[in-house]
Amino acid sequence: MLLNLIKKELLIEFRSKQIILSMLIFGLAIILIFALSSNISSEILSNYSAGMFWLMNLFIVVIGVHRSFAYEKEFDAFSLMVSAPVDRGLIFLSKWVSGFIFITTTQLIIITPFFKLLLLDIPENLSFFILTSLLVNLAMMSIASIVSGIVIRSNFSEILLPLLMFPLLSPLMIAATKISNNIINSQSYELWNVWVLIIVSIVVLFGLAGYALFDFIVEE
Amino acid sequence: MKLFFSIRNNRIFVGFIAALFLINLLNIIFNTPMILDQHWAQKIFYVHVPSAWVGFLSYFIVMIAGFMLFIKNDDTWDDIGLAAAEIGTFFMGLVLITGPIWAKPIWGTFWIWEPRLTTTLILFLFYLGYFMFRSFGGNIERIRRQAAALGILAFINVPIIFVSVQFWEPEIQSHPQVEMASQPEGILYPFIFSLISFTLLYVLMLRYRSHILRYKNSQ
Numbered sequence: 001m002l003l004n005l006i007k008k009e010l011l012i013e014f015r016s017k018q019i020i021l022s023m024l025i026f027g028l029a030i031i032l033i034f035a036l037s038s039n040i041s042s043e044i045l046s047n048y049s050a051g052m053f054w055l056m057n058l059f060i061v062v063i064g065v066h067r068s069f070a071y072e073k074e075f076d077a078f079s080l081m082v083s084a085p086v087d088r089g090l091i092f093l094s095k096w097v098s099g100f101i102f103i104t105t106t107q108l109i110i111i112t113p114f115f116k117l118l119l120l121d122i123p124e125n126l127s128f129f130i131l132t133s134l135l136v137n138l139a140m141m142s143i144a145s146i147v148s149g150i151v152i153r154s155n156f157s158e159i160l161l162p163l164l165m166f167p168l169l170s171p172l173m174i175a176a177t178k179i180s181n182n183i184i185n186s187q188s189y190e191l192w193n194v195w196v197l198i199i200v201s202i203v204v205l206f207g208l209a210g211y212a213l214f215d216f217i218v219e220e
Numbered sequence: 221m222k223l224f225f226s227i228r229n230n231r232i233f234v235g236f237i238a239a240l241f242l243i244n245l246l247n248i249i250f251n252t253p254m255i256l257d258q259h260w261a262q263k264i265f266y267v268h269v270p271s272a273w274v275g276f277l278s279y280f281i282v283m284i285a286g287f288m289l290f291i292k293n294d295d296t297w298d299d300i301g302l303a304a305a306e307i308g309t310f311f312m313g314l315v316l317i318t319g320p321i322w323a324k325p326i327w328g329t330f331w332i333w334e335p336r337l338t339t340t341l342i343l344f345l346f347y348l349g350y351f352m353f354r355s356f357g358g359n360i361e362r363i364r365r366q367a368a369a370l371g372i373l374a375f376i377n378v379p380i381i382f383v384s385v386q387f388w389e390p391e392i393q394s395h396p397q398v399e400m401a402s403q404p405e406g407i408l409y410p411f412i413f414s415l416i417s418f419t420l421l422y423v424l425m426l427r428y429r430s431h432i433l434r435y436k437n438s439q
Contacts, residue, residue, distance in 0.1 A: 205380070
């Protein structure tokens with residue numbers, strides 16, 4: 001059943017391409033604003049690059065996640081889905097996994113324009129950078145999926161989503177920025193492995209909480 | 221349903237708390253020693269630390285009330301959760317005001333990204349969103365369950381926020397709570413007295429507010 005739900009999410013996106021396309025264009029717009037608003041040497045800019053990268057991701061996640069749940073609002077599809085004889089925890093897992101796929105795909109496309117347009121060097125250890133980013137994406141989407149599930153059927157969900165999500169994501173943003181910064185500066189793993197542990201704990205805690213609570217959250 | 225103050229025991233409890241706070245205030249002003257370099261700024265310990273304790277206790281109760289709502293499916297737990305969230309946010313606001321008042325003469329600046337203050341600020345902001353979520357409306361039953369889930373999520377995030385900020389700014393070690401342990405003896409007992417006073421005040425506030433919410437819902 002989980003695979004069917006994920007397939008449904010991917011199929012909708014494959015047909016409309018609304019989520020990835022909107023995240024991509026929004027990401028590029030953010031890069032443009034970053035480039036125009038930080039007219040400083042690339043050395044100084046590189047100190048901020050990790051923070052800027054994750055800030056951009058944070059914004060595009062809001063767009064993507066909101067769109068992903070907004071589909072379900074049309075024709076009240078979400079109510080129909082939760083009234084189907086499906087473990088609601090699986091609905092959360094499908095949103096989590098599909099959101100992870102969308103944000104990762106967007107990131108893989110946008111990473112080159114990000115470094116090139118900001119006139120920064122691409123990290124030497126790019127594969128490590130991407131691998132740790134996958135972990136951050138997993139954690140970010142676990143939180144984003146629960147919060148979206150909570151706010152999507154309330155009034156002004158587009159306002160409530162970032163209001164509730166950003167404070168919850170703040171420790172993750174610290175960890176993600178620290179890890180990326182260390183990788184960009186070619187620091188050894190021993191210096192930043194604690195951040196990986198923090199992110200893993202976020203994945204486990206919020207993954208379990210989302211799976212356990214989603215049933216109550218979406219109940220009619 | 222009776223009004224809160226029409227119950228005799230509640231009136232006695234209010235009088236007791238008022239007397240306790242008067243004694244606490246006089247105790248802080250006249251009976252506690254002045255600390256070298258900190259002078260009057262140090263007196264804020266007796267308000268700041270108990271406020272932080274009550275704030276975190278309150279958010280812990282929001283989480284417990286959330287779990288209980290899911291287990292018992294009784295709306296009383298939502299009233300307790302909402303009351304605890306409101307009071308917790310009030311005390312967290314107090315922490316965010318008194319912290320910088322202490323910090324300015326001691327650290328030379330109103331704000332430092334210290335783990336406890338940062339955790340407080342993040343929770344405070346989250347709970348402002350929580351109240352907006354509740355007030356924006358929708359299906360009341362659903363809002364109750366979702367608010368309970370938010371209360372649980374907020375509290376399980378507390379240790380993660382705390383550890384993250386501690387590793388983020390490891391050089392900051394000075395803080396009222398940290399410094400409390402190294403203070404002279406004359407400070408400890410008034411501090412404990414203040415802590416008890418604030419906790420009892422919290423119990424009163426929680427009972428009063430949840431009573432009002434229950435009363436409103438029963439109308």
